Amino acid sequence: MEPLNALVSLSNFMLIPAFAYGSQLALGALGITLIYSILRFAHFAHGDTMALGTAAVIGGTWFLQARGVGIAPLPTALLALPFGLLVMIAYLLAADRLVYRYYRRVKAKPMIFVMASLGVMFVTNGITRLFMGVGETRFEDGERFIFTVRQFRDVTGLDEGMALRSAQALTITTALIVMVALFWFLNRTRAGKSMRAYSDNEDLALLSGINPERVVVITWVITAILLVLAGTLFGLDKGFRPFNYFQLLLPMFAAAILGGLGSPIGAIVGAYVVAFAEMGITYAWRRVFAYLMPEGMEPDSMMQLLPVDYKFAVTFAILVIVLLFRPTGIFKGKVL
Amino acid sequence: MSLTARDLGLFAGMAAVLGMVAMFQSPQLAVTILNMSLISAIMALGVNMQWGYAGLFNVGIMGFTAVGGLAVVLVAQPPVPEAWAAGGLGILLGLMLGVASILAAVIVYKRMQPGKLRGAAIFGVLVLGYFLTSYVFGPAKEAVQAVNPASEGYLGGAGLPVILAWPVGAVFAAGVAWLVGKVSLGLRSDYLAIATLGISEIVIAALKHERWLARGVNNVTGIERPVTRPIDLQPLPWIQSLAETLGWSVSQTATVVSGLGYSALFLTVLAVLIWLAERALNSPWGRMMRAIRDNEVSARAMGKDVTKRHLNIFILGSAVCGLAGAMMVSMDGQLTPGSYEPLRFTFLIWVMVIVGGSGNNWGSVLGAFVIWFLWVQVEPAGRWFMELVTSGMADGSGLKQHLLDSAAYMRLLTMGVALLLMLRFAPKGLIPER
Incomplete structure (x- = not known):
């Protein structure tokens, strides 16, 4: 049973959290990659818009909670999602109208767009x-666990326990559904196809009668959906702190670049690679090895390659390796 | 040095505003604003070299200033002999082993034929290097950190005069810039942005975490200052008579005089930098840089090595940021890694450069003054605004309290709006490039 215990311990502390984190990153990185391929700039406001969308959802949650509305086992935040979506769609479209559209019209350099996004x-x-302050806000309610460590141990009879938090399960399922829906949209619907055409070759797309402003609007709407979902899931999982969302910028960009900027599937793969690398390298492997090694040879150090404070260093190292050896990313992004 | 009457007028207006702060608020505040403006002006100058001359987008200013600040600790703090005895050698050896394993990996990469074998060899070298390094480094680090952890627990510095730290800070920042630039220049322009964003986060993480280096989040305080401290100025007779003439209290006079001492130092550095930067900008080198910025392809066709020139200017600009970072830490007399925030140290500098006028050195200086002034003054203004908004609400209501508490964040909003408005309606800035 020893390897099984090792696996359970590993899943509990690393695999499940990393999978959830990767799913959150993937939703964010998809937005970055979409904006990049349609609007052709690196969207630096991504992390902070994510925070604003989440703040809207939290506001909605509080409103519902105050009225005693809820969907018992599931977090109330899910019920508040549509409100957050509406706010975010309106916000991003307003930002586009007020800020970015002008630069599109004058065909500004990409760097000017980046500056505007700053x-x-x-x-x-x-x-x-202004709304949320800088402190941490927890808004997770409903059933916290799908199964707890104790339940798992009672059922399986193993020494090690494993818990599955509802936020994690929710994240993983939602992310999978959204990804499938996004690919269906991009590949099967007329709007999705026009988006792909536009990103592939702007001039040809214009020539075949695609309305560029419409494509842009659709892009922002999809980005808003991805952002609000990613932000809400991240907040349910880890609590809401605006600065953490800003810091997500680096792993999200790293994921998008690793997968190849402009490639949706790349963004997803990149996000999981970044998440598992971050968690794997900063994870203390001691318990796992204690089960795997023969009796008396248990490691006495933490077996942690890097302290958790350096998780950005891992992301950065991935980024550097990609930039050095394959700047187009795994799935050959659009342009170098 | 081409300044039109209009530009001079703008500077004079800024001086008048600072004078009004001195009159109506307090002279100490005016001097504080002046000093931080001068430091920000130097940072903005560095960023302007990168962005204005060469079109390079550096989002890691925070990292470079923090590295410069680290130099102050390493140069000016007295060494801690017990810590050196406990693990100094181990730390040095560990660092060297770390560098050696990276170099070994690079050599393997350069010497071996591409293929699976090479990949495996590099991986092997790095893994071996990692374990060797942590075997030597880990215990040494623990030993150093265990030395008198309440007040020391780090190796200390070289115990040299603090002024020396400024050029050293520039060199440190230049080193980091070389690493980042080497990796990310020559690729898409946004890659540099993301790489610098990453490195600055890592620098801060390292400063917070590596307690043997600069005590991490425990902060190094009481660093030697280049200017006499107000408390030591107070007993001097001329300070006391000056206080009497001005009708200020002695402590106030001493603070202002000490602050003005910093201003004089900073102003000298700024003047030298501006002079150098203007000379460079109007030299063949400066024209080449602008030619590269305006049209990379044709500059390349003229035989210019664009990537190399970009690397040069990136290093130069970052070095200037590092210098400013060192100056700031030596003014504060403390290094507090927890206080480095990207919004304050990276993006605010960007607002300065854009508002001032990218490509124009004087513009960056003016932008730094204007934006720093706003940054300091918007907070009270925001509080006043919030009080106005909430004046109709019932006292003790949660919303009112919340809005009043949030007034501090008004300045982020204001800065963003200022940046967007400038970018849209006056993209050339207050003092345009010419």
Whole structure:
């Protein structure tokens, strides 16, 4: 039973959290990659808009909770999602109308767009903090666990326990559903096809009668959906702190670049690679090895390759390796 | 040095505003704003070299300033002999082993034929290097951190005069910039942005975590200052008579005089940098840089090595940021890794450069003054605004309290709006490039 115990311990502390984290990153990275391939700039406001969307959901949750509305085993936040979505769609479309559209019209350099997105980031950041402050807000309610460590141990009779938090399960299922829906949308619907055409070759797309402004609007709407979902799931899982969302920027970009900027499937794969690398390298492997090694040879150190504070260093190392050896990413992104 | 009457007028206006702060708020505040503006001006100058001259997008200013700040600790703090005895050698050896294993990996990469074998060899070298390094480094680090942890627990510095730390800070930042630039320049322009974003987070994480280096989150305080501290100025007779003439209290006078001492130092550095930067900008080198910025392809066709030039200017600009970071830490007399926030140290500098006028050195300086002034003053203004908004609400209501508490975040909003408005309606900034 020893290897089984090792596996259970590993799943509990690393595999499940990493899978959930990867799913959250994937939703974020998909948004980055979409904006990149349609609007052709690196969207630096991504993390902070994610925070604002989550803040809207939290606001909705509080409103519902105050009225005693809930969907018992599931978190109330799910019920508040549509509200967050509406807010975020309106916000992003307004940002596009007020800020980005002008630069599209004058065909500004991509760097100017990035600069503008910095401005949007500042504003968004300010708004989020105005509403939520900088501290941590927890808004997870409903059933916290699908099964707890104790239940798992009682059922299986193993020494090690494993818990599955509802936020994690929810994240993983939602992410899978959204990814499938997104691919269906991009490959099967007319709007999705026009988006792909536009990203592939702008001039040809224009020539065949695709309305670029419509494509842009659809892109922002999809991005808003991805952002709100990613942000809410991340917040349910780890609590809401605006700065953490800003810090997600690096892993999300790393994931998008690793997979190949502009490639949706790449963003997903990249996100999971980044998440598992971050968790794997900063995970203390001692317990796992204690089960795997023969009696008397248990490791006495933590077996942790890097302290948790350096999880960004892992992301960064991945980024550096990609930039050095394969700047187009795993799935050959659009442009170098 | 081409400044039009309009530009001079803008600077004079800024000076008048600072004078008004001194009159109506307090002279100490005016001097504090002046000093931070000067430091910000130097950072903005560095960023302007990268963005204005060469079009490089650096989002890691925070990291470079923090590295510069680290230099102050390493140069000016007295060494801790017990810590050196406990694990100094081990730490040095560990660091060298770490560098050696990376170099070994690079050599393997360069010497071996591409293929699976090479990949495996590099991996092997790195893994071996990692374990060797942590075997030597880990215990040494623990030993150093165990030395008198309440007040020391780190190796200390070289015990040299603090002014020396400024150029050293520039060199440190230049080193980090070389690493980042080597990796990410020559690729898409946004890759540099993301790489710098990453490195700055890592620098801060390292500063917080590596307690043997600069005590991490325990902060190094009481660093030697380049200017006499106000408390030591107070007993001096001329300070006391000056206080009498001005009608201020002695402590206030001492603070202002000490602050002005920093201003003089910073102003000298800024003047030298501006002079150098203007000379460079108007030299063949500067024209080449701008040619590269405006049209990379044709510059390349003219035989210019664009990537190399980009690397040069990236290192130069980052070094200037590192210098400013060192100056800031030596003014504060403490290194507090927890206080480095990207919004404050990276993105605010960007707002300065854009508002001031990218490509123009004087513009960056003016932008730094204007934006830093706003940054300091918007907070009270925001509080006043919030009080106005909430004046109709019932006292003690949760919303009112919340809004009042949140007034501090108004300034982020204001800065963002300022950046967006400038970018949209006056993209050339207050003092345009010419």
